Amino acid sequence: MLRPNKDKSKKVKLTKESIQKAKGIFTYLKPYRGAYLIGWFFLILSTSAGLLFPFLMGQLLGGGSTSATPTSAADSVQLINLKNINTVAIVLFILFGVQSVFSYFRVVIFTNVTENALRDIRKSAFDKLIFMPMDFFNQNKVGELTSRISSDITQLQDTLKTTVAEFFRQVVIIAGGIVFLLFLSWKLALIMLATVPIMAIIAVFFGRFIRKLSKQAQDQAAESNSIIEESLMGIANVKSFTNEHFILRKYGKAIEEIRALNIKSGVWRGLFISFIIFCLFGAIVFIVWQGLLMTQGPNPELSSQSFFSFVMYTIMMGASIGSIPELYASIQKSIGATENLMDIINNPSEKQLLKGQLKPAILGNVEFLKAGFSYPQRSDISVLNGISFAAKSNETIALVGSSGSGKSTISSLLMNYYTLNSGNILFDGVDIQDIDVEYLRSQMAMVPQEVILFAGTIRENISFGKTEATEAEIIDAAQKANALEFINSFPEGLETQVGDRGIQLSGGQKQRIAIARAIIKNPTILILDEATSALDSESERLVQDALDKLMVGRTSFVIAHRLSTIKNADKILVIQNGNIIETGTHDELIKDNGVYNNLVELQGIELS
Numbered sequence: 001m002l003r004p005n006k007d008k009s010k011k012v013k014l015t016k017e018s019i020q021k022a023k024g025i026f027t028y029l030k031p032y033r034g035a036y037l038i039g040w041f042f043l044i045l046s047t048s049a050g051l052l053f054p055f056l057m058g059q060l061l062g063g064g065s066t067s068a069t070p071t072s073a074a075d076s077v078q079l080i081n082l083k084n085i086n087t088v089a090i091v092l093f094i095l096f097g098v099q100s101v102f103s104y105f106r107v108v109i110f111t112n113v114t115e116n117a118l119r120d121i122r123k124s125a126f127d128k129l130i131f132m133p134m135d136f137f138n139q140n141k142v143g144e145l146t147s148r149i150s151s152d153i154t155q156l157q158d159t160l161k162t163t164v165a166e167f168f169r170q171v172v173i174i175a176g177g178i179v180f181l182l183f184l185s186w187k188l189a190l191i192m193l194a195t196v197p198i199m200a201i202i203a204v205f206f207g208r209f210i211r212k213l214s215k216q217a218q219d220q221a222a223e224s225n226s227i228i229e230e231s232l233m234g235i236a237n238v239k240s241f242t243n244e245h246f247i248l249r250k251y252g253k254a255i256e257e258i259r260a261l262n263i264k265s266g267v268w269r270g271l272f273i274s275f276i277i278f279c280l281f282g283a284i285v286f287i288v289w290q291g292l293l294m295t296q297g298p299n300p301e302l303s304s305q306s307f308f309s310f311v312m313y314t315i316m317m318g319a320s321i322g323s324i325p326e327l328y329a330s331i332q333k334s335i336g337a338t339e340n341l342m343d344i345i346n347n348p349s350e351k352q353l354l355k356g357q358l359k360p361a362i363l364g365n366v367e368f369l370k371a372g373f374s375y376p377q378r379s380d381i382s383v384l385n386g387i388s389f390a391a392k393s394n395e396t397i398a399l400v401g402s403s404g405s406g407k408s409t410i411s412s413l414l415m416n417y418y419t420l421n422s423g424n425i426l427f428d429g430v431d432i433q434d435i436d437v438e439y440l441r442s443q444m445a446m447v448p449q450e451v452i453l454f455a456g457t458i459r460e461n462i463s464f465g466k467t468e469a470t471e472a473e474i475i476d477a478a479q480k481a482n483a484l485e486f487i488n489s490f491p492e493g494l495e496t497q498v499g500d501r502g503i504q505l506s507g508g509q510k511q512r513i514a515i516a517r518a519i520i521k522n523p524t525i526l527i528l529d530e531a532t533s534a535l536d537s538e539s540e541r542l543v544q545d546a547l548d549k550l551m552v553g554r555t556s557f558v559i560a561h562r563l564s565t566i567k568n569a570d571k572i573l574v575i576q577n578g579n580i581i582e583t584g585t586h587d588e589l590i591k592d593n594g595v596y597n598n599l600v601e602l603q604g605i606e607l608s
């Protein structure tokens with residue numbers, strides 16, 4: 001019973017939504033509305049000038065044959081104002097001259113406005129993306145996101161620059177054409193108009209269907225792009241597992257679907273166009289035939305000039321009508337594209353979600369109070385089960401535990417990448433939720449488990465930790481991270497390109513650059529997530545020395561599998577399945593003879 005109503009409300013909702021999205025775009029056009037209006041002014045002028053063209057052309061073509069007496073209002077106009085062929089030709093030349101100037105300004109102004117607005121949209125979109133909460137990136141594939149944004153922007157670019165203007169022009173030509181046709185011969189005009197509404201209805205129906213098909217193809221294309229991007233980003237993995245063929249098959253399947261969808265939409269588009277053409281040419285022949293009949297006889301209903309004008313209008317309108325569905329589909333696509341872009345732009349950023357405003361002095365006292373957490377993507381699996389511990393200023397806290405026990409999660413929570421489900425995290429007594437997130441992160445530095453460097457030089461990658469760092473600071477940081485030696489061994493030193501994602505460096509080199517990046521930031525709280533895991537024992541000893549020095553005077557959280565590196569920690573937390581099962585210093589935990597002691601024995605660490 002509710003179904004028809006539901007359908008109706010869905011339609012209303014769609015238009016409402018469309019209007020809302022269109023509004024979103026207007027906010028980007030607003031700063032340039034002056035220029036935009038001038039562009040529209042030129043568009044209106046050039047379109048109106050264009051409307052005169054078929055009339056004058058008809059007069060020129062029909063001028064050769066002598067018309068007897070004026071038979072319609074239009075003919076008297078012609079007789080009074082345009083006495084001979086020469087005049088008509090000159091007027092036509094002037095008309096084209098004027099129109100070319102108008103069109104030039106129209107195109108230039110529209111391009112200007114569009115490019116300005118698009119720059120702002122691009123900026124807003126990236127601005128939004130980069131400030132998105134971590135969970136957003138868990139939910140969205142980066143490749144899909146970037147290709148979607150770039151294709152949406154291209155779509156919007158075409159529409160703002162040309163499609164909207166073109167659509168307007170065609171609509172004006174059709175409307176103006178109808179007026180001229182009625183003026184020239186209402187009888188013939190009515191015959192001609194009898195075919196238009198039918199075509200219009202079919203055009204709308206078809207257009208909608210084709211739009212749906214091309215949207216599907218677009219989505220599929222984004223998906224196939226993400227296959228390429230992911231496999232190229234992880235190319236080493238693909239090769240080591242010799243999964244090239246597997247991925248090729250997967251990609252092949254995806255592009256096959258794109259092909260099928262696009263061909264399907266092409267067939268429909270073809271049917272559509274041929275239908276329009278048949279109707280159009282059929283109609284033109286029919287009208288020419290009927291019109292010629294009217295010009296015959298001793299007392300013709302229609303002068304030959306008017307007849308030619310009429311035919312010219314008919315052809316022009318036919319072309320306009322034929323182009324409308326394509327333009328309409330393109331505008332519809334743009335509305336879809338705008339919707340996507342606005343979805344991103346209107347998504348709440350991290351700052352909007354995390355409302356903390358306080359900027360308390362952070363000395364490095366950190367406390368977890370019954371902290372319970374599960375990742376939003378997997379809310380049914382509890383990763384931390386209400387853990388409590390405290391780190392005093394300048395202490396070193398080591399987190400030990402098997403893989404997947406929740407150690408990296410704790411460091412992500414310290415960074416406020418995610419929000420606790422229950423309990424609290426306090427920094428110097430202030431709840432993490434009340435602290436300004438950027439301020440909080442500015443007080444911390446993390447050397448992550450998986451170091452990712454940016455394409456650029458080593459210098460750029462180190463100064464990422466402090467964008468205004470001086471040369472001396474960069475060299476000092478590199479030295480403290482025990483990285484200077486290998487940096488200097490490269491011919492280009494600090495200017496060495498690290499390649500996309502740091503691919504041209506070894507794991508240990510990347511790690512030391514990440515450490516230098518953390519050192520240069522001079523944080524109050526330091527998080528080292530397996531910071532030395534990729535180093536050989538000798539380098540590890542050197543880096544460990546550096547880290548030991550670095551940890552002095554700051555609160556440090558050290559996650560390590562190699563227990564030798566954390567022997568001197570003030571407190572060791574042994575974590576298992578999201579619970580802290582043992583707490584104490586190395587010596588205490590050895591004495592307790594529990595899980596930690598087992599681990600130590602397994603690793604055969606010398607007890608000293």
Ligand SMILES: Nc1ncnc2c1ncn2[C@@H]1O[C@H](COP(=O)(O)OP(=O)(O)OP(=O)(O)O)[C@@H](O)[C@H]1O
Pocket residue numbers: 138375377378383401402403404405406407408409410449
């Ligand atoms: N982004 C994520 N979304 C959903 N679940 C996650 C996410 N990251 C980690 N997990 C899950 O949370 C649990 C804890 O992961 P975490 O990375 O904290 O382990 P870890 O102790 O650091 O392990 P490792 O020693 O291997 O680094 C794991 O079960 C993992 O599958």
Ligand SMILES: [Mg+2]
Pocket residue numbers: 407408409449529
């Ligand atoms: Mg981890």
